[in-house]
Amino acid sequence: MPPASTPSPAPPALSALRERYGAKYRWYLLLSVMVGVMASIMSSTIVNVAIPDMSHHFALGQERAQWVSSGFMVAMTVSMLTTPWLLSRYGYRRTYVGTMVLLLAGGVAGGLANNFSLVLVARVVEGLAAGVVQPIPAIIILRAFEPHEQGRASGVFGMGVVLAPAIGPSIGGILVDLFGWRSIFFMVVPFCLASIWLAWKFVPTTAPGGAVAARGNSLDWRGLALGTIGTLCLLNGLVELRGDAPLQAVLLLAGALASVVAFIGWQKRMVANGKEPLMNLALFGYRQFAMGSVVAFIYGTALFGSTYLLPVYMQLALHLSASHVGTIMLPAGIVLAITIALVGRAADRSPTWLLVSIGLGLLALSFALMMVLKLDSGIWLLVLFAIIGRIGLGFILPSLNLGSMRPLARPLIPQGASAISFIRMLGGAAGVSLCAIVLEWRLAAHGDSLANPTTSLARMAAFDEAFAMLAGLCALAICAAWQLREKTAA
Structure with a gap:
């Protein structure tokens, strides 16, 4: 009788998939994880368009409503730390497919929820899934692509990823106006289903580096x-x-x-005892990674804070409908996708610290320009200022990870991708709360409230001061971005 260990062929590992699909396989692999990350990023940002409608439906105050965003961010931030361990224990395919199933379940549950507590639970589930999947593309780019291709791969990946949230708010705004806030939860469903199919076809079963996934160290x-x-x-x-x-x-x-x-202290103790820490602190011994982490935190604060603040500003200060908000952000999203593709190619030839610094400068400028808008300003100015900010993001997105992680030793790459994603999202989670707090504080200082049905100059002044805070944070991050420069021999 045949051996018990050979009744059926094993799922394809990395080497087998490379042989089957040839040199283009690395691009197929990148496409597969791109679809899943598109779904996770869409779920993190698109709900902001529906916050006013959801607040009205559940009779929520500003403080509770913002937990729809920040609750997601907390779950996503913390779960990012588990990605290296999950990949090592279960391999790329099981980890990736498992997160997509979890994201799918969260989207469906959120759309069907009949009270706010269930909505929050669904958002936490979505956040857990999104956190695990987001560091994976950076690991793949640095392992599957040669150094001279990594910028281009980052650009292609970034372009694809931003198209979904660029188009998403436009579609989401229309859906909210036509069908209510529940409809935006179901937008991730087709992306999740497509990503699961692609994963079974192109994502290997192996762990990072091509090693066989093994049940080794337990999770910290x-x-x-x-x-x-x-x-x-x-x-x-x-x-x-x-x-x-x-x-x-x-x-x-x-x-x-x-x-x-x-x-x-606990991570140091884990290393001293020869165990695998959740975050390897040796990463921060690399100057470029340490400075890149500072940039990532401030960048996350400004980026995710603004994704919360901008829709609220347009709807509650300028009194634009949800569909108008999405339409206004659409040109900026398309420009962002094009910028990322171009800058990604430039990142293979140009210093990443320079590209990141330019991007932060443009992002700071866009927030500062929002302060010149008045109640009677043309919508085209709002579109223009949003485009400037998205061009800045296009310079940062493909460059920051490469500039921070290229100096790392190869065994540290999965930990590095997880750590810098965690730090960026920690900044993002803080940014959502910070923007809500600063806005409420300045509204109270000016004697206004978002509960008032009409917009006043005081309300516009409060929003201006919140945008000024974001501009200042981006300007501060430029100081750290300059430290991404590689040291040259004298």
């Missing part, structure tokens, strides 16, 4: 718990900074700081 649950507690304390502390409970805010922020100190 204590480190994950400390990371979760620290993130929750940080975000809730920022919310309490509104002034209602200053002592509670101080205690929560102190808890976040204590969690960071405990996390660092």
Whole structure:
């Protein structure tokens, strides 16, 4: 009788897939993960168009409504730390397909939910899935492509990924106007189904580096718990900074700081005991990675804060409909996709620190220009300023990961991709809360509230001050971006 171990052929590993599809296989692999990341990014941003409608449906205040975004960000931020362990234990295919199934389930559950608590649970489920999948493309680009192709691959990947959220708000805004907020949850369904099919066809079963996935080290649950507690304390502390409970805010922020100190101490202990840490602190011994992490945090704060602030500004300050908001952002999204493709090619030849610095400068300029808008300003100015900001993003997106991670030793690449994604999303989660807090604070200072049905000069001034904060953060990040320069021999 035949051996028990050979009743059926094993699923294709990396080497077998390369032999089957030839030199183009690496592009097929990139396309496969691109579709899944498109779904995860769409789920993170498109819900912002529906926040006003959802707030009205559930009779929510601004503070609770913003947890639709920040709750997703918390889950996504923390789950990113588990990506290297999941890939090592289960391989690319099982990890990737599992996250797509989870994202699909979250989208369907959110669309069918009949109370706000269930909506939040669905958003957390979506966030967990999105967090695991987002570091995977950076690992693939740095492992499957040669150094002279990595910029081009990053550009192609970035162009594809931003097209979905560029078009998504336009379609989502129309869906909200026609069918209500529930419809935007179902937009991820076709992307999830397509990504699962592509994964079974092109994504290998192996772990990073082509090794066989093995049940080796267990997950660092204590480190994950400390990371979760620290993130929750940080975000809730920022919310309490509104002034209602200053002592509670101080205690929560102190808890976040204590969690960071405990996390660092625990990770060092894990390494000393010969175990696999959740985040390898050796990454920060590389100057470019350390500085890139600073840029990633500030960049995440500005980017995700603005994705929350801009739709609220257009709908509650300028009184534009949800469909108008999506239409206004569509040209900027298309320009962003084109910019990423062009800058990706340039990243193979030009210094990444220069590209990142240019992008941050343009992003800061776009936020500063929002302050010149008045109630009677033309819509074309809003479109133009959004385009300037998206051109800035196009310079940053394909360049930051490459500039930060190229110096890393190859075994550290999965950890590096996970860590810098975690730091960027931690900034993003803080940015959503920070923008909501600053907006409420400045509205109260000017004697206005978003509950008032009419827009006033005071409300416009409050939004201007929130945009000024984002512009200042981007300008600050340029100082760290200059440290991405490679040291040259004297």
